Amino acid sequence: MKLKNILFIVFLLPTISISHFGCSQTDYQAIQNTNTAKDSLALLNTLTDSLKIKLNDTTLSYVEEKAKSEKKTLQIIGVGDMMFGTNFPSTAHLPPNEGKDLISDVDSILKSADLTFGNLEGAVLDKGGAVKRCSDPSKCYAFRMPEKLVEDVLKQGGFDVVSIANNHVGDFGNEGRENGKKFLKNIGVEYAGLTSCPYTMFEKEGIKYGFAAFAPNSGTMDIRDIKAAEKIVKQLNDSCDVVIVSFHGGAEGRSKQHITRKTETFYGENRGNVYAFSHAMIDAGADIIFGHGPHVTRAMEVYKDRFIAYSLGNFCTYDRFSLRGESGLAPIVNIEVDKEGKFISGQVTPIIQLGRGGVTLDKQKRVIPIIQNLNKTDIPEGIIEVTDDGKILRKDK
Missing domain, CATH: 1.10.287 (Helix Hairpins)
Known part of the structure; x- marks a missing residue:
C-alpha cells in the first residue's frame, strides 16, 4: 500500500x-x-x-x-550529411537490402548517446514533387528519399533531431519540404531549419533542448542574417537547458577544408562566414555548433567553453556524392557536456565510406590527423587537442 x-x-x-x-x-x-x-x-x-x-x-x-x-553529464553525438539513396532519376540509386546495411557498422555507437544529430540532405518523398530545374535529368543531383528507407535508417541509428536547412531540401519543391516535415513529425524525430519551422524545443530524460538550423538556401533560415539568428538563439537559451545550432555553410570540396574566417562563396553564391556565425551564436547562448556543407571535414574549436565543429563532412551519402579521398572520410563526434552545455571532453570515431557509400569504421583512423592538422593551421589559438586515439581534450588537462 x-x-x-x-x-x-x-x-x-x-x-x-x-x-x-x-x-x-x-x-x-x-x-x-x-x-x-x-x-x-x-x-x-x-x-x-x-x-x-x-x-x-x-x-x-x-x-x-x-x-x-541522475546523470551529471550528457553525451551528444553529431554527424554530417546524410542522404540514404534516391529514387530519382531512377531506383538504381537506392541501396541494396533496403538500406539495412548503411549504418549497421556504427548504429550501436549512435544510439549510445543521450542525443544524436545529423543533417538530412534531400526531400523525403516516395514519388511526385516538382523537381528543381535540370538541363540533364540523368546528371541532376536531386535527392528524393523514400519514406520507408529514411524511417528505417533514422530509427536504426537512434536519431533524435535532424537539420533540414540545406541546399537539397527543396529539390522537389514545396511538396517535398512539407511532406518531409510531416514525415519527421510522424516518426518522432525533431527537425528545424526552414522559414516555416526555424527552431524546435523538446525534452528528453528531464533535459530541455533547443535546436535551430541555418543555411544560405531558398526557404531556409539564413546563415547570413546573423542578427535574426541571434534573436532565435537567445530565445532558446532563455527556455532550454542545452541549445544546439546547426549550419550548412561554407564553400565545398576537397580544396575547401580550411576556414577562412571570411565570407565564403561557391559557384558565385554567398555561403556565409561560418567562423563569425558560430562565434555569434555562442555569444547569443548556443552550447554546441554542428557544421556541415563543405562535404569534407573541417577544424574543431572550443570557444567560451562551448564546442564548434566547422564541418562534419559526409556521414552517410549513398551513390550520388563524390567519396574520393578526404570526401569519404568523416568523424562521428561524441561531445560530453554538463547540464548547461559546457564542454567537458569529446571523442572522435573515424569512419570511411567506400564504393557507392555507407558507413564503415576506419581502422586506420585517417580523419584524425586531418583534424589535428586543420586545428593547428586554422585555429592556432585553440584550447583543445585531438589525440591520436580520437579524444578531444583541453590542452590544460
Whole structure:
C-alpha cells in the first residue's frame, strides 16, 4: 500500500471517533467517549510520529536514489550529411537490402548517446514533387528519399533531431519540404531549419533542448542574417537547458577544408562566414555548433567553453556524392557536456565510406590527423587537442 493511502486511513479513523464524540450523549457515555478519544489521539500521535519518521526516511531515500540515478553529464553525438539513396532519376540509386546495411557498422555507437544529430540532405518523398530545374535529368543531383528507407535508417541509428536547412531540401519543391516535415513529425524525430519551422524545443530524460538550423538556401533560415539568428538563439537559451545550432555553410570540396574566417562563396553564391556565425551564436547562448556543407571535414574549436565543429563532412551519402579521398572520410563526434552545455571532453570515431557509400569504421583512423592538422593551421589559438586515439581534450588537462 502506498504511503499516502496509509496516511489517509490513519487520519480518517480518529476523525470518525472524534466526530462521534460530538453527538448528543449521556454524561457517562460522554466520559467514556472522552477517554476513548484521548486514547485515539495518543495512538494517532504515536502513529503520526512513526509515519513522519518513515516519510522522512522514504523521502530522503528517494532523493538519494534520484541523485544517484541522475546523470551529471550528457553525451551528444553529431554527424554530417546524410542522404540514404534516391529514387530519382531512377531506383538504381537506392541501396541494396533496403538500406539495412548503411549504418549497421556504427548504429550501436549512435544510439549510445543521450542525443544524436545529423543533417538530412534531400526531400523525403516516395514519388511526385516538382523537381528543381535540370538541363540533364540523368546528371541532376536531386535527392528524393523514400519514406520507408529514411524511417528505417533514422530509427536504426537512434536519431533524435535532424537539420533540414540545406541546399537539397527543396529539390522537389514545396511538396517535398512539407511532406518531409510531416514525415519527421510522424516518426518522432525533431527537425528545424526552414522559414516555416526555424527552431524546435523538446525534452528528453528531464533535459530541455533547443535546436535551430541555418543555411544560405531558398526557404531556409539564413546563415547570413546573423542578427535574426541571434534573436532565435537567445530565445532558446532563455527556455532550454542545452541549445544546439546547426549550419550548412561554407564553400565545398576537397580544396575547401580550411576556414577562412571570411565570407565564403561557391559557384558565385554567398555561403556565409561560418567562423563569425558560430562565434555569434555562442555569444547569443548556443552550447554546441554542428557544421556541415563543405562535404569534407573541417577544424574543431572550443570557444567560451562551448564546442564548434566547422564541418562534419559526409556521414552517410549513398551513390550520388563524390567519396574520393578526404570526401569519404568523416568523424562521428561524441561531445560530453554538463547540464548547461559546457564542454567537458569529446571523442572522435573515424569512419570511411567506400564504393557507392555507407558507413564503415576506419581502422586506420585517417580523419584524425586531418583534424589535428586543420586545428593547428586554422585555429592556432585553440584550447583543445585531438589525440591520436580520437579524444578531444583541453590542452590544460
